[in-house]
Amino acid sequence: AGGAAQTDPPASGDWVVSDTTVVSDQTVDLHGDLTVTATGSLTLTNVTLRLHLNNNGEHGIEVQTGGSLVIQDGDGDASTTDDASTVTAQPTSRSYHFKVRSGTTLRISNSFVTRCGYTGTTGNTNLGLFVATDTATVEGTVMDDCLQGLVLDHATITVTDSTISNCTYHGVDAQDSDVTLIRVTTVDNGYNGIRIVRGDALIDGCWVEGNRDGIQLRTGTNVTINGTTVKGNTDGLLMQIDANVVVTNSIFRGQGQYGINAENRGFLDISDCQLTGATRTALYAFNDITINSTGNLYRSNVYGARLNMNCMMTSWKDTFSANTNSGVYLESTSRLDIVDSTVRGNSAGVKAEDASTVNSWNTTVEECSFEGYTITDSDLVVYNGQMLNCTGGGIVAPSPSTSAWAIQTGKTG
Numbered sequence: 001a002g003g004a005a006q007t008d009p010p011a012s013g014d015w016v017v018s019d020t021t022v023v024s025d026q027t028v029d030l031h032g033d034l035t036v037t038a039t040g041s042l043t044l045t046n047v048t049l050r051l052h053l054n055n056n057g058e059h060g061i062e063v064q065t066g067g068s069l070v071i072q073d074g075d076g077d078a079s080t081t082d083d084a085s086t087v088t089a090q091p092t093s094r095s096y097h098f099k100v101r102s103g104t105t106l107r108i109s110n111s112f113v114t115r116c117g118y119t120g121t122t123g124n125t126n127l128g129l130f131v132a133t134d135t136a137t138v139e140g141t142v143m144d145d146c147l148q149g150l151v152l153d154h155a156t157i158t159v160t161d162s163t164i165s166n167c168t169y170h171g172v173d174a175q176d177s178d179v180t181l182i183r184v185t186t187v188d189n190g191y192n193g194i195r196i197v198r199g200d201a202l203i204d205g206c207w208v209e210g211n212r213d214g215i216q217l218r219t220g221t222n223v224t225i226n227g228t229t230v231k232g233n234t235d236g237l238l239m240q241i242d243a244n245v246v247v248t249n250s251i252f253r254g255q256g257q258y259g260i261n262a263e264n265r266g267f268l269d270i271s272d273c274q275l276t277g278a279t280r281t282a283l284y285a286f287n288d289i290t291i292n293s294t295g296n297l298y299r300s301n302v303y304g305a306r307l308n309m310n311c312m313m314t315s316w317k318d319t320f321s322a323n324t325n326s327g328v329y330l331e332s333t334s335r336l337d338i339v340d341s342t343v344r345g346n347s348a349g350v351k352a353e354d355a356s357t358v359n360s361w362n363t364t365v366e367e368c369s370f371e372g373y374t375i376t377d378s379d380l381v382v383y384n385g386q387m388l389n390c391t392g393g394g395i396v397a398p399s400p401s402t403s404a405w406a407i408q409t410g411k412t413g
Helices: none
Strands: 015-017 020-030 034-036 041-052 060-063 068-072 086-090 097-100 105-109 112-114 129-131 136-139 142-144 150-153 156-160 163-165 172-175 178-182 185-187 192-197 200-204 207-209 213-218 222-226 229-231 235-240 243-248 251-253 258-263 266-271 274-278 281-286 289-294 297-300 303-308 312-316 319-321 326-331 335-339 342-344 348-353 357-361 364-366 371-376 379-388 393-396 404-412
Touching: 034 041, 060 068, 150 156, 172 178, 185 192, 192 200, 192 207, 207 213, 213 229, 213 243, 229 235, 235 243, 235 251, 235 266, 243 258, 258 266, 258 274, 258 289, 274 281, 281 289, 289 303, 297 303, 303 312, 303 319, 319 326, 326 335, 326 342, 335 348, 348 357, 348 364, 348 379, 357 371, 364 371, 371 379, 379 393
Parallel strands: 015 034, 020 041, 034 060, 041 068, 041 086, 060 097, 068 105, 086 112, 097 129, 105 136, 112 142, 129 150, 136 156, 142 163, 150 172, 156 178, 163 185, 172 192, 178 200, 185 207, 192 213, 200 222, 207 229, 213 235, 222 243, 229 251, 235 258, 243 266, 251 274, 258 281, 266 289, 274 297, 281 303, 289 312, 297 319, 303 326, 312 335, 319 342, 326 348, 335 357, 342 364, 348 371, 357 379, 364 379, 371 393, 379 404
Antiparallel strands: 281 297
């Protein structure tokens, strides 16, 4: 502890910090609330802070508007954990609140936060580490066994080199916030690994595995995902209601349902990605979704890509391969413009129904168990393409049908 100019932890009761206080290299057993007031600044270095609780939410931490809280290790090196700070509950069957209000400063580095957040209250301020400030950073930190990890509300935050795991609900839950996640791991959370609602986010170099949905984006989000692995969730990426998303150089592997599930208006620009091993469909789009797709691999247990209800996909230099149903399946006035792509080894190459449209340029459809193109009450134009070794034929239009097709130039066999 420091000298007389600061507020040291009390032996019992609440700890209220209204000055500049630095506490280092000790365990603090707190039988009350920790409050950093508008004039307070608290730094915890190599400190284990244990909040003693008889009931969930009996005590907790609050940084009030104007206050500052720093939680850090002793040497600034994340690889040496013996000097990390830890915030936890005592006993560990209980949970506390942790609220960082607007107009505050928060920095957590190379530390551990566990047992944060509890149910049975209204609003979201008690659900996890609640952050409402635009000056927040988390780096090299593990958040584990919380109700939710980070709960962000009108916040601006950067999180780097951190892990959020084993939360009952979401790992990161952000609303109306500006979120940067760099090399963040979100694993084994009960609901979403990352959830962004009405906000902006950069998700770069992250690992998202074993959650219900890996990443959920909804209601007017603007999100960039780069260099990220999304593995073994129910849906890898779930886009809903006017989401605007750019995905580059990422891997979506082994999802229980969809690699990417986009629904109810939105825009997806996806390039240089692999979407493999989904139980149902690598990419599913429903209700007015526009997709620009470049240089991606689509492979799942059913469809490579499925477009339903007025969706449009522009596919350039993509590969749709080894899907047990169609490489691409269109329904309900959807449209596919496919250029310089390969559709190989699927049961059917491209299937279009219900007044859908397919324009195919310089694309090879080959080695299908059934037909290369199947069109029902839809339109197809093939420009300079190839249809090779398709058991059911190059183009099939079931009868009766209002389909129309044309082969401008090309080769079938």
